[in-house]
Amino acid sequence: MENNKNMKFHVRDCALVRMSTGFRAQTLREFKECIERVPESSIYHHFWGRFLQPQFDEPEYNNDFAAWVYHSLHEKALAEKLSVIDPTEFEDIESIRQELIERIEDYLFEYEFVPGARADEQFYFVQSQLVVLDTGLNLNEPKDLKEAVPQMSPGSIFYHFIDARRRTPEKTNDFSAWLVGWGKEYEPLANSFKQMDPYFGSLEALRAMIHQECIAFFNGGNS
Incomplete structure (x- = not known):
C-alpha cells in the first residue's frame, strides 16, 4: 500500500x-x-x-x-x-x-x-501460498475506515494487518501505511494500529479492536 x-x-x-x-x-x-x-x-x-x-x-x-x-x-x-x-x-x-x-x-x-x-x-x-482477491471495496478517505472495518472479512484483516508486515517497507500494517500519507492529523490513529499485537487472539477480535480505535478517533473530534 x-x-x-x-x-x-x-x-x-x-x-x-x-x-x-x-x-x-x-x-x-x-x-x-x-x-x-x-x-x-x-x-x-x-x-x-x-x-x-x-x-x-x-x-x-x-x-x-x-x-x-x-x-x-x-x-x-x-x-x-x-x-x-x-x-x-x-x-x-x-x-x-x-x-x-x-x-x-x-x-x-x-x-x-x-x-x-x-x-x-x-x-x-x-x-502455504497466499491467494489475494479484490473485494471491490475502496476507501476514499480515512474516515471511511470506521464504516468499512466491520464489513471486512477475516481474510481482509489478515491481509491488511498481518501479511502486510511482510510487504510494507516499514513492516507495518496497510492501514497505518495509508494513514501516514494523509498527514500528521492521522498519525495518532496510525500509531495506535502499529501498537496492536495481532498474534495472541483471533482475526475477529483484531477487527473489533481496529474498529474501536476508529470509533474513538473519529468520534473524539480528531476529524
Missing part, C-alpha cells in the same frame, strides 16, 4: 493454499533438523496459518509447533516454551527459526531421552 495522500485504499481479501514441503518428523531431534531446513514459508505458515483455518475451539497453544510437541510428544514444558514465542517481536522469519532451534536444543541438552511420537502422529511440515 503506497503512502500517497488522496490515494484510494483498495480492500483485498485472501486465502491460504496449503502445500507439502516433503519434510516430516517423528522425534524431537528430527523435528529440530527439519526446522533447520524447511523453507521460510513453512515457518510462517505454522505460526500464522491458523488464523485463516476454521477453529472449532480455543487453541491450547499459539502455533503448530507447540501444539504438536504437547499433543504428540507429551512434552508440556517445551510446548509452553515454544508457545510463548511471539513472531511480531522478531525482525524476520530466520530470526524466528533460530529461536525455535535454540529452545529445542536447550531442551535436548537438558534431557538425555529424545521423545518421539507415534507413527500416525508425525509432524508434517507444510507451506
Whole structure:
C-alpha cells in the first residue's frame, strides 16, 4: 500500500493454499533438523496459518509447533516454551527459526531421552501460498475506515494487518501505511494500529479492536 495522500485504499481479501514441503518428523531431534531446513514459508505458515483455518475451539497453544510437541510428544514444558514465542517481536522469519532451534536444543541438552511420537502422529511440515482477491471495496478517505472495518472479512484483516508486515517497507500494517500519507492529523490513529499485537487472539477480535480505535478517533473530534 503506497503512502500517497488522496490515494484510494483498495480492500483485498485472501486465502491460504496449503502445500507439502516433503519434510516430516517423528522425534524431537528430527523435528529440530527439519526446522533447520524447511523453507521460510513453512515457518510462517505454522505460526500464522491458523488464523485463516476454521477453529472449532480455543487453541491450547499459539502455533503448530507447540501444539504438536504437547499433543504428540507429551512434552508440556517445551510446548509452553515454544508457545510463548511471539513472531511480531522478531525482525524476520530466520530470526524466528533460530529461536525455535535454540529452545529445542536447550531442551535436548537438558534431557538425555529424545521423545518421539507415534507413527500416525508425525509432524508434517507444510507451506502455504497466499491467494489475494479484490473485494471491490475502496476507501476514499480515512474516515471511511470506521464504516468499512466491520464489513471486512477475516481474510481482509489478515491481509491488511498481518501479511502486510511482510510487504510494507516499514513492516507495518496497510492501514497505518495509508494513514501516514494523509498527514500528521492521522498519525495518532496510525500509531495506535502499529501498537496492536495481532498474534495472541483471533482475526475477529483484531477487527473489533481496529474498529474501536476508529470509533474513538473519529468520534473524539480528531476529524
